[in-house]
Amino acid sequence: MGExxxxxxxAVPRFRRGVRFRFDQARDQWLIVAPERVSMxxxxxxxVLKLVDGAASVGVIADGxxxxxxxxxxxxxxxxxxxxxxxADKGVLAA
Amino acid sequence: MNALAPRPPAPPLGMLCELTHRCPLQCPYCxxxxxxxxxxxxxxxxxxxxxxxxxxAMGVIHLHLSGGEPTVxxxxxxxxxxxxxxxxxxxxxxxxxxxxxxxxERLVQAGLDHVQLSLQAAEPGLADRIAGYPGGHARKxxxxxxxxxxxxPLTINAVMHRQNLDQxxxxxxxxxxxxxxxxxxASVQYxxxxxxxxxxxxxxxxxxxxxxGTVAAARERLKGVLTIDFVVPDYYARRPxxxxxxxxxxxxxxxxxxxxxxxxxxxxIPGLVFDTVRERPLAEIWHHSAAFNRFRGTAWMPEPCQxxxxxxxxxxxxxxxxxxxxxxxxxTDPACELSPHHDRLRSLAEADSAAGLSEFNYRRFRKPAAxxxx
Numbered sequence: 001m002g003e004x005x006x007x008x009x010x011a012v013p014r015f016r017r018g019v020r021f022r023f024d025q026a027r028d029q030w031l032i033v034a035p036e037r038v039s040m041x042x043x044x045x046x047x048v049l050k051l052v053d054g055a056a057s058v059g060v061i062a063d064g065x066x067x068x069x070x071x072x073x074x075x076x077x078x079x080x081x082x083x084x085x086x087x088a089d090k091g092v093l094a095a
Numbered sequence: 096m097n098a099l100a101p102r103p104p105a106p107p108l109g110m111l112c113e114l115t116h117r118c119p120l121q122c123p124y125c126x127x128x129x130x131x132x133x134x135x136x137x138x139x140x141x142x143x144x145x146x147x148x149x150x151x152a153m154g155v156i157h158l159h160l161s162g163g164e165p166t167v168x169x170x171x172x173x174x175x176x177x178x179x180x181x182x183x184x185x186x187x188x189x190x191x192x193x194x195x196x197x198x199x200e201r202l203v204q205a206g207l208d209h210v211q212l213s214l215q216a217a218e219p220g221l222a223d224r225i226a227g228y229p230g231g232h233a234r235k236x237x238x239x240x241x242x243x244x245x246x247x248p249l250t251i252n253a254v255m256h257r258q259n260l261d262q263x264x265x266x267x268x269x270x271x272x273x274x275x276x277x278x279x280x281a282s283v284q285y286x287x288x289x290x291x292x293x294x295x296x297x298x299x300x301x302x303x304x305x306x307x308g309t310v311a312a313a314r315e316r317l318k319g320v321l322t323i324d325f326v327v328p329d330y331y332a333r334r335p336x337x338x339x340x341x342x343x344x345x346x347x348x349x350x351x352x353x354x355x356x357x358x359x360x361x362x363x364i365p366g367l368v369f370d371t372v373r374e375r376p377l378a379e380i381w382h383h384s385a386a387f388n389r390f391r392g393t394a395w396m397p398e399p400c401q402x403x404x405x406x407x408x409x410x411x412x413x414x415x416x417x418x419x420x421x422x423x424x425x426x427t428d429p430a431c432e433l434s435p436h437h438d439r440l441r442s443l444a445e446a447d448s449a450a451g452l453s454e455f456n457y458r459r460f461r462k463p464a465a466x467x468x469x
Contacts, residue, residue, distance in 0.1 A: 026154025
């Protein structure tokens with residue numbers, strides 16, 4: 001308890017128990033729902049979070065995005081790590 | 096409609112269902128109304144299921160299952176299962192004294208997302224005296240262990256007042272020891288039952304100074320371990336809180352008999368008529384009920400709210416408090432130092448605090464014996 005979760009390339013991120021990532025029809029928007037909190041991730045974050053399934057590593061997620069968006073993998077990887085680390089620090093993700 | 100007509104309200108984020116007013120505890124600051132609803136009037140399982148479906152269809156995200164004590168309802172499993180299956184986030188707000196492990200496991204299996212457990216103090220004797228329930232504190236601790244053993248996220252709700260404020264550091268340690276992720280340090284709100292107990296509950300200003308420091312230090316020390324939500328008590332505040340995130344902006348409350356309220360204390364306001372889910376669709380109530388539209392937005396506001404830069408920050412504060420202290424629900428919340436009634440709020444608090452009563456007027460199925468007139 002109390003240890004900061006570090007998101008590295010080999011880490012396998014997953015949503016923490018009690019956190020749900022879901023599409024909301026009424027708002028036409030993806031939501032991160034946690035106890036007493038709702039946040040609305042931006043489009044980039046949504047594309048990353050759709051790949052967070054508790055099986056794919058950060059590296060695999062970056063591979064997929066690099067191919068799909070035809071962008072340099074190293075750039076994608078550093079962006080993905082920064083974003084997932086922020087969500088881990090906020091208690092949304094475990095790894 | 097003219098150009099200034101308010102836009103239709105956004106969908107509500109949260110709905111609190113008071114499934115029942117039955118509760119084994121008798122906390123003297125209970126948020127339920129003084130006139131409690133008896134069990135024979137409660138909505139049936141079918142009626143609650145229909146309410147949940149309507150809520151999700153209109154965009155409700157968080158479902159708070161509360162009471163009274165929600166676990167006295169035998170159909171809780173059915174309600175949670177339905178809520179989870181349609182995509183509502185389910186939060187059980189419980190006293191934690193009635194559930195055994197087998198039933199908790201059934202609730203988890205049904206799809207329960209989160210548990211919020213109340214603790215009355217850190218010391219068992221005091222906690223049980225506040226709750227009016229001998230042995231309750233020990234049961235709560237055992238229940239908290241069951242929750243975290245099932246890897247379910249746990250929030251501890253600590254309602255604070257003069258008789259337990261000095262235990263806050265111990266309660267923070269207790270929350271951490273129990274494995275809670277969140278702690279709500281909730282100062283008593285003075286409506287209903289709590290008004291009848293103000294002389295026994297109101298903290299002194301010296302206690303509150305220590306309180307803010309305790310919370311700030313604990314937040315720093317427990318970063319990443321425990322999130323602490325804390326609201327400064329209104330009676331000593333300089334600005335009002337955005338009560339319910341603004342009247343009828345984000346939240347609705349359904350009583351055991353199906354009345355739909357913008358906040359749990361709204362029935363204290365005379366002249367408002369509340370629709371029930373037995374007579375009107377939930378979305379229609381949210382959009383069109385006179386009670387919801389009465390204080391929605393900013394058009395209803397008097398001065399100094401109307402021209403205030405913070406009018407869409409605090410939304411004029413709390414209507415029930417304006418009624419209770421200033422005598423009119425349509426006035427500025429007296430917690431605001433710009434209210435002409437602000438000094439009265441402060442002097443009421445000081446007088447109640449100095450009263451130093453220790454005996455409680457417990458929450459029971461009757462009127463309080465000494466209902467205080469403010």
